[in-house]
Every structure is written in C-alpha cells, then in structure tokens.
Amino acid sequence: GENVEQHPSTLSVQEGDSAVIKCTYSDSASNYFPWYKQELGKRPQLIIDIRSNVGEKKDQRIAVTLNKTAKHFSLHITETQPEDSAVYFCAASKGGNYQLIWGAGTKLIIKP
Amino acid sequence: EPEVTQTPSHQVTQMGQEVILRCVPISNHLYFYWYRQILGQKVEFLVSFYNNEISEKSEIFDDQFSVERPDGSNFTLKIRSTKLEDSAMYFCASSGGTGGNQPQHFGDGTRLSIL
Numbered sequence: 044g045e046n047v048e049q050h051p052s053t054l055s056v057q058e059g060d061s062a063v064i065k066c067t068y069s070d071s072a073s074n075y076f077p078w079y080k081q082e083l084g085k086r087p088q089l090i091i092d093i094r095s096n097v098g099e100k101k102d103q104r105i106a107v108t109l110n111k112t113a114k115h116f117s118l119h120i121t122e123t124q125p126e127d128s129a130v131y132f133c134a135a136s137k138g139g140n141y142q143l144i145w146g147a148g149t150k151l152i153i154k155p
Numbered sequence: 156e157p158e159v160t161q162t163p164s165h166q167v168t169q170m171g172q173e174v175i176l177r178c179v180p181i182s183n184h185l186y187f188y189w190y191r192q193i194l195g196q197k198v199e200f201l202v203s204f205y206n207n208e209i210s211e212k213s214e215i216f217d218d219q220f221s222v223e224r225p226d227g228s229n230f231t232l233k234i235r236s237t238k239l240e241d242s243a244m245y246f247c248a249s250s251g252g253t254g255g256n257q258p259q260h261f262g263d264g265t266r267l268s269i270l
Contacts, residue, residue, distance in 0.1 A: 140210075
C-alpha cells in the first residue's frame with residue numbers, strides 16, 4: 044500500500060524567512076496531494092493541494108511542487124509569519140474521493 | 156462557509172463500553188470519512204462511505220467498528236467493546252461530488268478517552 048514519508052519532523056525558521064517541507068510517496072498510482080495545517084487542538088485545514096497533471100501550484104505565500112518521476116512533493120512558505128506556526132501534514136491519495144494517506148507531520152516554529 | 160460538525164467534542168467512556176461518535180457532513184457532500192489521530196501521531200484513515208455503503212476501509216476498521224448514515228444529515232461511527240488503545244481524536248470529513256479529486260473537509264474532532 045501507499046506510504047508517505049515527511050521531513051523534517053520539526054522546522055524552526057526566523058520570521059520573514061522561507062520554510063520548506065518535503066514528502067515522498069511510494070505508490071505511483073497516487074495522483075492527488077493535499078497539504079493540511081493543524082493548529083493545536085484544532086481540525087486539519089486544507090491549505091493547498093496539487094494534482095498529478097500539474098508540477099507547481101501557488102497561492103499567495105504558499106506553493107507546492109510535485110515531481111512525479113521522483114515521487115516527491117514539497118510545501119514552500121515564503122515570508123513566514125507567527126500565525127504560520129502549526130503542524131503541517133502532507134497526504135497522498137489515488138484520487139476520486141479515495142482515502143488520504145498521511146505523512147507524520149512537521150511542526151513549524153516561527154521565531155520572532 | 157459550511158463546516159463539518161462533530162459531537163461530542165470530548166467523550167469519556169469506561170473500557171468495554173460502546174460509544175457513538177456523531178458527525179454532520181457538509182450538506183451537499185456525497186463522500187464521508189472517519190479518521191483518527193492518536194496523540195502526537197499521524198492521522199490514520201478508518202473508513203469512507205458513499206451511497207449508503209462503505210467504499211474503503213483500513214485494517215484498523217475491524218468488527219469492533221461500524222458506520223451508519225441514519226438519516227439525511229448525520230453520519231455516525233460506533234465503537235463496540237472499547238479498549239484503552241481506542242483513545243484518540245476522531246475526525247469526520249466529507250467531500251463533494253464525483254468528477255475528479257475533491258478536497259476533504261474536516262470537523263473539529265471528538266476526543267475519545269477510554270478509562
């Protein structure tokens with residue numbers, strides 16, 4: 044079955060700097076890759092997603108890149124702000140409303 | 156913006172008892188899911204439900220678990236004979252209609268504590 048690896052487990056960056064979180068997946072049939080942000084005690088919230096027919100997608104300060112050949116995808120956050128502090132999860136799916144297979148999460152800490 | 160709602164927010168139950176976790180998915184969504192997250196660990200898929208039947212389930216979702224859509228709005232997860240290791244945050248999610256990948260939207264979760 045699908046396995047999603049996520050690195051790093053913790054990332055500490057200075058406010059205003061960029062943060063990059065990386066994920067790899069194992070099943071070449073996966074074609075949908077969402078990223079969720081989870082604040083302490085809250086629900087996971089979708090922040091961006093990418094489908095396998097696209098290499099990159101951007102939404103303001105957030106971007107996601109996908110390399111299907113290497114089976115990895117990354118989340119990029121630019122100009123980080125204190126409110127970006129949270130745990131970020133990547134996930135992979137075969138699409139069509141299939142189950143999401145989750146990475147282990149990255150705790151992002153934004154230092155003032 | 157419509158949201159998935161879950162009740163209760165926290166459930167404390169004695170080991171061996173049965174619990175029912177309730178969810179109201181977003182009204183025009185067709186796919187419903189349960190996930191769980193043990194404290195400090197990754198989110199794990201339990202089951203998905205479409206057209207009044209289970210469409211996918213994980214190894215975790217054994218005979219101890221069942222799901223039901225008793226009416227047009229609620230989606231429930233029943234856990235029988237609860238065990239200590241069932242303690243976790245349980246998230247309900249829903250997604251829209253057919254035709255490509257539809258984002259899954261999550262509720263706030265039910266924290267289940269088994270004593």
